[in-house]
Amino acid sequence: MKLLAVTACPTGIAHTYMAAEALEQAAADAGHEMIVETQGSAGSDPFPADALAAADAIILAADVEVRDKERFAHLPTVHSGVKKAISGADDLIAQAVAAAEERAAAPAGTVAAPRAPELQTKVSAGMGAGARIRGWLMTGVSYVIPFVAAGGLLIALGFALGGYQISDAPPVTEQFSWTSQVSWAALLFQLGALAFGFLVPVLGGFIAYAIADRPALVPGFVGGMVAVKVGAGFLGGLVAGLLAGGVVYAMKKWKAPKAVAGIMPVLVLPLFGTLIVGAIMFVVVGAPLAAATSGLTNWLNSLSGGNALLLGAILGLMMAFDMGGPVNKAAYAFAVAGLSTGSGTALLIMAAVMAAGMTPPLALALATVLRKKLFSEVERENGRAAWLLGASFITEGAIPFAAADPLRVIPSIMAGSAVAGSLSMAFGSTLRAPHGGIFVLPLIGNPWGYLVAIIAGTLVSTALVIALKTLGRRKAAAITDTAVAAASPSSTARTAAARV
Template sequence: MSDIVAVIRSGDRATHGVLAREALNKAAAEAGRRIHVELQTPEGVSDPLDAAALAAAQRVLVVGEGAADPRLAGRDCLNVTLSQVLDDPAGVLARLAAPAAAPAAVPAKGLKIVAITSCPTGIAHTFMAAEGLQEGAKALGAEIRVETQGSVGSEDTLTEAEIAAADLVVIAADRQVELGRFAGKKLFQSQTKPAINDGAGLIRKALAEAKVLSSTETAPAEPGKPAAADAGAGIALGGAGVYKHLMTGVSFMLPFVVAGGILIAIAFALGGIYVYKDEFQGTLGWTLFQIGKTGAFSLMVPALAGYIAFSIADRPGIAPGMAGGVLAGTIGAGFIGGILAGFIAGYSVLWLNRAIKLPKTLQGLKPVLILPLLGVSITGLLMFYVIGKPTAELLNALTAWLQGMKGAQAAVLGLILGGMMAVDMGGPINKAAYAFGTTLLAANVTEPMAAVMCAGMTPPLALAIATKIFAARFTPEEREAGNAAFVLGLSFVTEGAIPFAARDPFRVIPSLIAGSAVAGAICMTLGVQLNVPHGGIFVLPIPNAVGNLPGFVIAMLVGTAVSVAALGVVKRRIAVAGKPAAQTA
């Protein structure tokens, strides 16, 4: 058996290229094979392949994107992405050993693609994924139109004509997206991360795996898998994952939390902390408090539950989910009961929709009568007789525990939440910490939200400052990006740190985790409170939006300083032409 020959083209992801080389070397050793890996980075070529090795290879593994290599002209090559190698190097080598597959029926060049990108908060990942897809399509010679479903709604909305003319639909989203308008089209779903990291690779995967979406089955497939093409997909169509369903609910809940929290803070500023009492009735402060508390805040849990159910069962799940959310508030089960109600309603309606078969003449009764009636009944009965009382007791215990946390206990929780915010900067771990903070606002527990926002602001701020203080340790592009990172950090957009972490993850990410963890711990220890779930520095001047504002500022400054110091210690100087790089730790 001939040796394995691979070419890794890392582009600006040099660290990922090195990791991919090591992963391939290890996988080849475990398989008892010899491997020759050429690594191409912006700094040059490591371990270049000689002509003899190339000539002896039956098939060449090409990793990453890059210009055409004349040495490989006419050769049988397996093209994969860096992410695919890092995720499953043994699987990639197994594919290399298998016979070459037939070329895709639809070539990428000239392909017409429409896409939607969306993330739970609709701020950073939504637009980064759109940019990744646009760059990937350009590299492959395809046409693409991307609709972004962000925090202010849909932008660049796809027209019916564009959808009709499209050869492929790509959905890169971390929350539920309405698919009804794509019925009859080849469709592929993914999370936003693959689109951000390798848009061209995601498009190639979509070309190979996309399936036609049936007009009767428009619920989402599991992210990273093609949409279901037939009704036999059954209950699996709702199995996009607990995390994605929860994040969909949180994303729809956030506007109620933001609006309600700010209005309540303004009401306190106008009329004092007792503005809600009857003696102030009719005043502007009392009225704003009622709008924020009785209006916006009262819809938080129903929105959370309703859109969790929507993510699972599509539109038929909304009414049962919202009804369950209202009942959760009525019986004292709070946000925990709302989350449970959303999942109960969603999966109940999804099952009913699959199980109930009606003649075509009666199909119209399902979405307007049968599913809402049965869904609301099942959810309501379970909430009253099974879920309600134990969930209410659990919520009361959790609330009492969190409100009673002092000293070391509070510091540990802040340390954990803060560290989570910097681990993947907008990814699943970050969003899990954020969801924990936002849902606790519904139970009037505001300290974790303060720790989460403060810790989420420090990574971009630290990198922005580090690019100025330790300029020699960053590339010109990174120093320029530092200006934008500073603004993003002030705005509580943690994703501003991603470009820096992608270039040097083993040094940057631990440094950022250290600072964010310290910021979170200080916030919790000092009892800092935050009544709104977003806004960064721009909500700090609002009276009563932040409890213990000096403590918040101290935590943010200290956390940022810790990350800056860590970056100064671990980052190496960038090599200048004609001069070796300093070998700092």
């Protein structure tokens, strides 16, 4: 059969391409043709028209809303998350083949013809409410991450060149010297601050887009800007996006007269959606959300001692639990939300989250070096790649190991990440850049303590993985010996047989 697939994860980096590779391999093993469109951070190459026309079925393996889904309206479709595609690609291929065979066996005239592209909601009727909300939120987060990375790194570089007082520098439009290090530091900081200023509007805009498509973009962006204006911050952006998407989605249900229908998507929906969302954000929910954001900031600033260590451990556990999945992204989003407040504790949290996210791949890479016999050849190959992935703060590098042996690997890496997060908080390491791994070490406050935290977490996870795998192998060997002994004659029987 001729199968298609689309893979997309919130960050558009690791899961997206690992899922694509797994699906291609599973399809080849089953004797089918497979073309995968990866909707990753580098963009995507849409399916050729002839591939869409010839396809028998499609697999949508995504944790965010798939772009331009109307192209596939005529195809039997299998939905899943990216982790399912990585660990269970064979099953998804089988489901797609079964769906295609069912479509082929359907009576003539019951198969829907391809539809022309049209604006439609991104709400999938077959998904549960929780899954739909998570998909909407993850879509917003996926568009925010590039702004976070670029803005955070620029701000961090500005501080590295000009010190923390660079935030008080005059605008570079008024005072800039090509030969002055301080001027370049101010330029970097001010560019980063501008990029960071887009975080909340982009979050609100693309959450709304995930719910009700392009007509909801303007209400979502404006609602996000209102959230910034009233001091509601990241939380306000979430609410504005959900509100804008819901309002526009409800308005799209209205059957407009023919004279108005043509301008609904470009004028009526954005205009009235923006008016409604802006009014609600300014007058109704803005003040409570601002108070909640202020409370979060004050709580973060009040954390110290054992509370800070406990928070570091909890965030570490979350980062390692699903290695780039929803729980991991929740911890990361919490750190980024705090980072946008500028509080001192938020910088500690960001450092702890990155340290905890780097530890799992590094630990498993080290384990494959120390005890090669405990790992398959494929795992040893993945271990070599995991060194770079871990150093780059790509926690997904641990997924192949967890998929092969989840009961031993996941608890081990969670323990190590908890240690790394707690120690990072204990040492007072800070981080203004939301990404970068070991490559932003010069920008980290107390870098030596930070390295100690990562090394300690790595060693804890490595030791636990090796111990649990060794114990598991011994138990398996003991069970095998027992089974062999039970199946063979007893020593007494063998002696009697010898005498006879």
